[in-house]
Amino acid sequence: MTDTHAWLPPAILLTSLVPGVVIFFLGEQRHVLRTSLNLAGAMAKVILVAMMVWGVFHDRSYAWSVTLLPGLTLTFRADAMAAMFASLSTVLWLVTTIYAVGYLEGSPHRSRFFGFFSLCVTSTMGVALAGNLFTFFVCYELLTASTYPLVVHRGTEKALKGGRTYLAYAMSGGVALMVGMIWLQAIAGPVDFREGGSLAQLAVTHRSSLIAIFTLLIIGLGVKAALVPLHGWLPQAMVAPAPVSALLHAVAVVKAGAFGIVRVVYDVYGVHTADALGVKQALLAVAAFTVVYGSARAVFQDDLKKRLAFSTVSQVSYIVMGVAMVGATSTIGGIVHLVHQGIMKITLFLCAGNLAESLHVHAVSEMDGAGRLMPLTMGAFSVAALGMIGVPPAAGFISKWYLGLGALESGDAWVIGVLAASSLLNAVYFLPILYAAWFREPSAELAAARAAHAAEAPWALLGPPLATAAMTLLAGLFAGSPFSPLSWAALIAAREY
Amino acid sequence: MSDAVLLGAPVLLPLAAAVLAFAGGDRLRRGVTVALCAGLALAAALLAGAAWNRGVITHHVGGWLPPLGILLRADGLAVLMVIMNTAVGIAVSVFAAGYFGGHDEGHAAGPHGRTALFWPVWFMLWGALNALFLSGDVFNLYVTLELVGLSGVALISLAGTKAWPAAMRYLFVSLLASLSYLLGTALLYGQFGVLDLAGLGRAMADVPAARAAAALMFVGLAAKTALVPLHAWLPPAHAGAPAPVSAVLSALVIKGSFYLFLRLWFQVFPVLTPAVLAQAVGLFGSAAILWGSALALRQSRLKMVVAYSTVAQVGYLFLLFPLATGAAASVAPLAIAFHAVSHACAKAAMFMAAGGLMLAYGTDDIRALRGAAVQASAPALAFAIGAMVLIGLPPGGNFTAKWLLLSASIDTGQWWWIPVIAAGTLLASGYLFRVLTVFMESSGSAAPASAPRVSLAAPALVLAVAALLLALAAPAVTGVLERAPAVGLPALAGGPS
Numbered sequence A: 001m002t003d004t005h006a007w008l009p010p011a012i013l014l015t016s017l018v019p020g021v022v023i024f025f026l027g028e029q030r031h032v033l034r035t036s037l038n039l040a041g042a043m044a045k046v047i048l049v050a051m052m053v054w055g056v057f058h059d060r061s062y063a064w065s066v067t068l069l070p071g072l073t074l075t076f077r078a079d080a081m082a083a084m085f086a087s088l089s090t091v092l093w094l095v096t097t098i099y100a101v102g103y104l105e106g107s108p109h110r111s112r113f114f115g116f117f118s119l120c121v122t123s124t125m126g127v128a129l130a131g132n133l134f135t136f137f138v139c140y141e142l143l144t145a146s147t148y149p150l151v152v153h154r155g156t157e158k159a160l161k162g163g164r165t166y167l168a169y170a171m172s173g174g175v176a177l178m179v180g181m182i183w184l185q186a187i188a189g190p191v192d193f194r195e196g197g198s199l200a201q202l203a204v205t206h207r208s209s210l211i212a213i214f215t216l217l218i219i220g221l222g223v224k225a226a227l228v229p230l231h232g233w234l235p236q237a238m239v240a241p242a243p244v245s246a247l248l249h250a251v252a253v254v255k256a257g258a259f260g261i262v263r264v265v266y267d268v269y270g271v272h273t274a275d276a277l278g279v280k281q282a283l284l285a286v287a288a289f290t291v292v293y294g295s296a297r298a299v300f301q302d303d304l305k306k307r308l309a310f311s312t313v314s315q316v317s318y319i320v321m322g323v324a325m326v327g328a329t330s331t332i333g334g335i336v337h338l339v340h341q342g343i344m345k346i347t348l349f350l351c352a353g354n355l356a357e358s359l360h361v362h363a364v365s366e367m368d369g370a371g372r373l374m375p376l377t378m379g380a381f382s383v384a385a386l387g388m389i390g391v392p393p394a395a396g397f398i399s400k401w402y403l404g405l406g407a408l409e410s411g412d413a414w415v416i417g418v419l420a421a422s423s424l425l426n427a428v429y430f431l432p433i434l435y436a437a438w439f440r441e442p443s444a445e446l447a448a449a450r451a452a453h454a455a456e457a458p459w460a461l462l463g464p465p466l467a468t469a470a471m472t473l474l475a476g477l478f479a480g481s482p483f484s485p486l487s488w489a490a491l492i493a494a495r496e497y
Numbered sequence B: 001m002s003d004a005v006l007l008g009a010p011v012l013l014p015l016a017a018a019v020l021a022f023a024g025g026d027r028l029r030r031g032v033t034v035a036l037c038a039g040l041a042l043a044a045a046l047l048a049g050a051a052w053n054r055g056v057i058t059h060h061v062g063g064w065l066p067p068l069g070i071l072l073r074a075d076g077l078a079v080l081m082v083i084m085n086t087a088v089g090i091a092v093s094v095f096a097a098g099y100f101g102g103h104d105e106g107h108a109a110g111p112h113g114r115t116a117l118f119w120p121v122w123f124m125l126w127g128a129l130n131a132l133f134l135s136g137d138v139f140n141l142y143v144t145l146e147l148v149g150l151s152g153v154a155l156i157s158l159a160g161t162k163a164w165p166a167a168m169r170y171l172f173v174s175l176l177a178s179l180s181y182l183l184g185t186a187l188l189y190g191q192f193g194v195l196d197l198a199g200l201g202r203a204m205a206d207v208p209a210a211r212a213a214a215a216l217m218f219v220g221l222a223a224k225t226a227l228v229p230l231h232a233w234l235p236p237a238h239a240g241a242p243a244p245v246s247a248v249l250s251a252l253v254i255k256g257s258f259y260l261f262l263r264l265w266f267q268v269f270p271v272l273t274p275a276v277l278a279q280a281v282g283l284f285g286s287a288a289i290l291w292g293s294a295l296a297l298r299q300s301r302l303k304m305v306v307a308y309s310t311v312a313q314v315g316y317l318f319l320l321f322p323l324a325t326g327a328a329a330s331v332a333p334l335a336i337a338f339h340a341v342s343h344a345c346a347k348a349a350m351f352m353a354a355g356g357l358m359l360a361y362g363t364d365d366i367r368a369l370r371g372a373a374v375q376a377s378a379p380a381l382a383f384a385i386g387a388m389v390l391i392g393l394p395p396g397g398n399f400t401a402k403w404l405l406l407s408a409s410i411d412t413g414q415w416w417w418i419p420v421i422a423a424g425t426l427l428a429s430g431y432l433f434r435v436l437t438v439f440m441e442s443s444g445s446a447a448p449a450s451a452p453r454v455s456l457a458a459p460a461l462v463l464a465v466a467a468l469l470l471a472l473a474a475p476a477v478t479g480v481l482e483r484a485p486a487v488g489l490p491a492l493a494g495g496p497s
Helices: A008-024 A031-057 A080-103 A110-129 A133-151 A157-188 A207-225 A233-239 A242-251 A253-269 A271-277 A279-299 A304-324 A328-359 A375-389 A395-410 A414-439 A444-451 A459-477 A485-496 B003-023 B026-054 B076-101 B112-116 B118-134 B138-157 B161-192 B197-203 B208-224 B234-240 B243-268 B275-297 B302-318 B331-361 B377-391 B397-411 B417-440 B454-468 B470-483
Strands: A062-069 A072-078 B057-061 B070-074
Touching: A008 A031, A008 A062, A008 A072, A008 A110, A031 A062, A031 A072, A031 A080, A031 A110, A062 B397, A062 B470, A072 A080, A072 A110, A072 A133, A080 A110, A080 A242, A080 A253, A080 A328, A080 A459, A080 A485, A110 A133, A110 A242, A110 A253, A133 A157, A133 A242, A133 A253, A157 A207, A157 A233, A157 B397, A157 B417, A207 A253, A207 A271, A207 A279, A207 A304, A233 A242, A233 A304, A242 A253, A242 A304, A242 A328, A253 A271, A253 A279, A253 A304, A253 A328, A271 A279, A279 A304, A279 A414, A304 A328, A304 A395, A304 A414, A328 A375, A328 A395, A328 A444, A328 A459, A328 A485, A375 A395, A375 A414, A375 A459, A395 A414, A395 A459, A395 A485, B003 B026, B003 B057, B003 B070, B003 B118, B026 B057, B026 B070, B026 B076, B026 B118, B026 B470, B070 B076, B070 B118, B076 B118, B076 B243, B076 B331, B076 B454, B076 B470, B112 B118, B118 B138, B118 B243, B138 B161, B138 B243, B161 B197, B161 B208, B161 B234, B197 B243, B208 B243, B234 B243, B234 B302, B243 B302, B243 B331, B275 B302, B275 B417, B302 B331, B302 B397, B302 B417, B331 B377, B331 B397, B331 B454, B331 B470, B377 B397, B377 B417, B377 B454, B397 B417, B397 B470, B454 B470
Parallel strands: none
Antiparallel strands: A062 A072, B057 B070
16 A cells, blocks of 8 residues: 555646647647647547556555645545545546647647647646546646636637636635635644545534535536536636547546536545535535536527437536435446546537538427438437436446446435436437438528538547547446446445445 | 945945936847846845845944934845845746847837836836835835835836826826835834934834824825725726836835835734724735725726725735734734745736737737637737736635735634635636636637737746745745844744644
């Protein structure tokens, strides 16, 4: 259990930080060098994270820390939870990078874009590997700062407006998180993430303070996790380019919020302490409402990316629901959905990007016949959409199954009603898309747009969604194998209880 | 090396350079500038090394002991201020060489003869600031204060006749404030017969003369630091000056008078500063944060935004006084160190960036700077990083200071400062991102007349990055404050908690 590989967490951060900083100084035309740097960094990160996952599985611990001031220690540490989020982001970063290289082909300001892109992933890795609340906060705020330039990348009035909204929400959330964290530290001292939490003693003596602090922390994290009513920025941020949407919805931003809630509930408060304080019930109610509300709003969006954005609002709260119920099974369901939602949602957004690129389709109502024109893209889209609805054997089914079982186990049977209602709404807003795409005749306009290109999309744009769609199926089909997301979530749950 | 040289060099080198730069021609002036930058860097390093190894260093100039002699002393805080003064000063000198050198026939900086005057006056100011940070008696401090103020006025007037009203107002306030301070000094000398800070602190008693002296000195220094409501002179003066001068005034000069305020508060007048007075000072600080930020939001010129942000940032410094009590007393030396140094670096960077943009675009009207992130990316990036620091995003020095202030608020039960700091953070993101959003706009305005030169952007970038990483230097900062404790200030709480 010694820190024989203390270099591993900082090295994982550096594999995206260094390329990011170098890319800023590259000329716009250094396309080959920039792409090589990006891909080399992403590959190196995959290898290092794989090493880390292997080590964590064999009960090794990796920690690297530096104390700034008494009580302010930067710690990057790998535990089971960190390994899970880190591998998700790492794999999806590689996928998104390939996609982004293809997507931004020939568009202006690519050095700036990929510079901030790498910084964004570095911050996400920091969020994943943070070993205490302070480190988490530092990376969480850096994530806000590095995502903003990506959201407003196009510089149009709409993009700037979306960026302003994003900032207003994110900065307010950051302040709430900071106050909550400092308050907690004043009572409990520096708060390290520890499996099982560390506030059981204080819950007796400082009950009301701990409830207030929990509220502040959840507000801060709920902004990024898009808990209703803190979700308003997410549908607006869909003006960003497709790879950025992937970052926001699957790889980095909403995930950082959800992951933070997982950390706070399990590794700061501890499941049983949070339960005893009564805060988990409140969180469960908010999450359940968000699940239904997000799905219901998604039904009425004609803009495809906006529909997907409201779908994210709903789906991310599945994670929160799983976390907010007491019991190992619901924990597994919540945590595994962190991964499952990521691979499904990134597939959907990348496909939406392809539709916009090749057919100039942005709205659901324009999608008639899209499946015939772009069978690979729409095939991937369909797999992910069915997964979202919860059709077996796709990944989403596994999540819902465990969430449902967990609800029974923890005595919150009404949650099954929420799951059913949400699945129904999911079907209502996804199935018409699939029907229109596969069974309706394409309009002449659409067919003409398709006929202008030989292939339905360049391989750099097709490969990534096909790969993630395949992952969606594999994660469901092979859920029982030892390194599947489900097995890993079970490992985490076993360590938390 | 003798203490006389160690303490004398930071003061005398710039004064000698001022004489040479005034008397000599252009070539001599350039040589002197390079030599002075190198000399001051060496002197600051030697001084810091000596304080690190031997603790507080004192020297009685000419061997005369108090009450007659001039006392120089370098404790941890003074050393940090000298390092700040040196680092920012060198960056500004490099910038000024490019700024005044590059466009003698171009923009509005005025005829060559007048910009040549910049150098001797700036060197005098530079040395006077070091003298202020190192002096240990109230009369000597008066002399340095007056020198700093007068050279500041002279530097503003370099911008030409349109800056004269602002310069005159600054001169008027500065003289009144110095006079007020001098009256206080006279009262103290009449009452106690000593002038050195330590001796005054020992002799201090609650008598009418001492009270009058405290009132006169504090008000005078508050006016020089532009504490609300005595702030109105600052924005036109700082925004109207040439960019290198704005940087010096906003980053360094106001720190001088604040530093003196702090020394008097803790070392000379502790018996005359009851908690209620500390609360009142904190209230003025809060008003400064809120009012300065609110006004910054409404400015249409970039330099005015930056200048009003100084008014707001000064407010944080004054929050120290109510908070540095009881268990949280050690926040005083730490928070001032972080905030002063971080603000100095970030603010100098932002004024230099604004100067670079002004040279490129010929105006600093914010609306004219659309698309600066692309057309003038280096200064825009420096400005953005400086903005991150001022907002208080980690790991900047302002963040560290804010953390310390918030912790102290909670530790001492003074929760009412928390909403002020939170609101200040949000307002700062408001007024700074308002500018950054314009930078990111896809360009509608004409490309700049001339692309900004690297020599103008590099010093700004270096300072901004230094400020952003300042939290990582925390071990060094605490180290020097522990090894050479700030005389008269609360000691650091020893060891990690």
